[in-house]
Amino acid sequence: MPRKKHYSSTDLSASIQGLLEKKAVGTQEEIRDALLKKGIPVNQVRVSRILHKLGAIKMNEDGKIVYRLPSDAEKYFVPKEILKKLISRITHNESLVVIQTVSGSGQVVARLLDLTKNLDILGTVAGDDTIFVAPKTTKNIETLFKKIYNLLLN
Amino acid sequence: MPRKKHYSSTDLSASIQGLLEKKAVGTQEEIRDALLKKGIPVNQVRVSRILHKLGAIKMNEDGKIVYRLPSDAEKYFVPKEILKKLISRITHNESLVVIQTVSGSGQVVARLLDLTKNLDILGTVAGDDTIFVAPKTTKNIETLFKKIYNLLLN
DNA sequence: CATTATATTGTATAAATATACAAACCGATT
């Protein structure tokens, strides 16, 4: 009975991580279905095992149970009050939103920002105390600025 | 068929919260057993429903699955680097450990400290930027100081 | 007060997840 190993553990793990980062999935069958749709043959047991290895968390978001990666979960558990204390100023020009933080907090705040869904950003570059936020489009820089401001300081 | 309601929903919820704060429990049956031991009659369904209402999360601590309250989970997800940035100085006298934080962060840091297990403290009192930590015994104030220092700044 | 609407509870069971076990795979060693 040779076992058909179509997909390596490493690849599968990466696929599941990618999925969890993109979608709010609540069951292992849902994860399985999503992977099957992408042509990745997997069974429930494998999903279960990999989730365990990833240290996946099952949490409640507004009454809905979802799986999250630990790194993703930070976003949900870092108290807002803490974040506020790390940020000095948020400004923008025509093409960037710029966030000033207290010394040494640039990377950490940037990471939390990167994890935030529904924010139209391409990405962030962070130094010691400064974060450059690149918007998806510079056309709505004002909107993005307000969104980030509300997110981080309100 | 009158239903025997021995324990109100509010009381049960409080009991489960207390339990989750004290013990690393991994299954609803475990929660049920612990409550039965305390003379609290409860069934699995009730446990499930209350956990859901509490927004309990299931997380992986060193390979073991445990239920945690959201407020408790903060401790696990607040990045150390963030904490470090909030704390200015940690000192002590013969009877207290005193933590200075950046302005406005006293309460938040105190809360995280209160959530930390295996710390021999009676409690904390926090102001805007200062936290007084009361040890269980003043005999080992130096030890506690070192423990807190390592916890928060190392 | 009576009536209606909503929430809670328990039983039974469906759904979701993890485990046991055997077989296959893999890398290291001889």
Place this chain on the structure above:
DNA sequence: AATCGGTTTGTATATTTATACAATATAATG
């Protein structure tokens, strides 16, 4: 090449969790 030890995988199923449904309790309304 064969052997060994450790890991991974799949099948079957045990365990864990949540839901459906009906009954009861509680809250709201007139």
